[in-house]
Amino acid sequence: MNTFIRICLISLLLLLTPLLCQGEIYKYVDKNGRTIFVDDASRIPQEYRQQSEHIKEARPSAPASEDSSEEDETTSEAVAADPKTFLDAASMDQAKLEAKQEEKQRAYRTPVMISGSRVMVPVEIATGARTGHLVLLLDVNSPSTVLYRSSLTQFELPKGEPIEVQTGGTRKFKGRSIPFDYLKTGPLRMERPNLSVIELNGQQLPYDGVLGTDFLGEHPYQLDERQQVIFWEMD
Numbered sequence: 001m002n003t004f005i006r007i008c009l010i011s012l013l014l015l016l017t018p019l020l021c022q023g024e025i026y027k028y029v030d031k032n033g034r035t036i037f038v039d040d041a042s043r044i045p046q047e048y049r050q051q052s053e054h055i056k057e058a059r060p061s062a063p064a065s066e067d068s069s070e071e072d073e074t075t076s077e078a079v080a081a082d083p084k085t086f087l088d089a090a091s092m093d094q095a096k097l098e099a100k101q102e103e104k105q106r107a108y109r110t111p112v113m114i115s116g117s118r119v120m121v122p123v124e125i126a127t128g129a130r131t132g133h134l135v136l137l138l139d140v141n142s143p144s145t146v147l148y149r150s151s152l153t154q155f156e157l158p159k160g161e162p163i164e165v166q167t168g169g170t171r172k173f174k175g176r177s178i179p180f181d182y183l184k185t186g187p188l189r190m191e192r193p194n195l196s197v198i199e200l201n202g203q204q205l206p207y208d209g210v211l212g213t214d215f216l217g218e219h220p221y222q223l224d225e226r227q228q229v230i231f232w233e234m235d
Contacts (some may be wrong), residue, residue, distance in 0.1 A: 021154040028052040069110070070105070108232045114225055120207050121230065125195075126181040130155055134208035142212035145183065146196045151208035157197070165196045167210050170175045173198045186213075188219050188232055 002150070028038045028048040038044060044052050081090040119138040125132060125147075132154055146167055160176035167173070175198035183190040193214070220233040 001199075009216050026052050035141045073082055094119065100107050104234060107143045108234050110222075110232065112228055114228050115206070118207075119223065119230075121211055123211065125183075126184075127155055127179070128181070130195055135206075136209045136211040138216070139167065139208045139210045139212055140216060142210045144196050144214050145193070145210060145212045146173075146198060147209040148200050148205070150200055152197065160197065163196060165198050167212075175199070183215065186230075186232060189213075190215055193218075218221045 025037060025039055026041055026044055028034055028044055028051060029035050030045075030048065041049075041052075097192070112119065120135045121138050123134050123136050125134060126132075132152070134151055136145070136147075144165065146165055157178050160178035163175055163177045165173045165175040171192075175196050178192045178197050179192065180196050181192060183193055183195065191205075223229075224231065224232045
């Protein structure tokens, strides 16, 4: 659409606005194909009167209530002040969806401590009314999660069932299978696990046990060594 036609259309709309509010409107098409609007039938040339069309008087809409008028005025002022803040509904829904997705992704990232080939993961455990925070060595070669009794002094643990425990190496340890309420890291939980508890016999290690494949096998992950973060696979 060129500039001249656009100006003509805008001018026509501006001219029609007061006419529609005033009363009788007639239109006809002249020999050049132009649509002409007039507010008096006598202004229609004789040769076009047969094909002219009478447009009914525009009726004003019911007046808005005082409350809605004030609301419209407030909204109009706000839009005029900063129209970018008034997104359409689809954009708002998309923004909310992206925010929830980002929040979920953050929840599925767990900071870890890496020292050489060791990856140490923070966990929370609970039994009875007590909870505690431990650091477990990530060990994909250990079939079970193992806790060191020396790191559990704040808990009143039941005696548990005697078991033989093997971690990532070939050495086997005598220990106890003890029920806990849960083991948790990030948003991931083992509900009511029976965890292996062993004695270290005087050894001093920089972690409180081993996080084994009984947990890791259920929760796939990717390790980012540069950022020292585990990215757990989201549900």
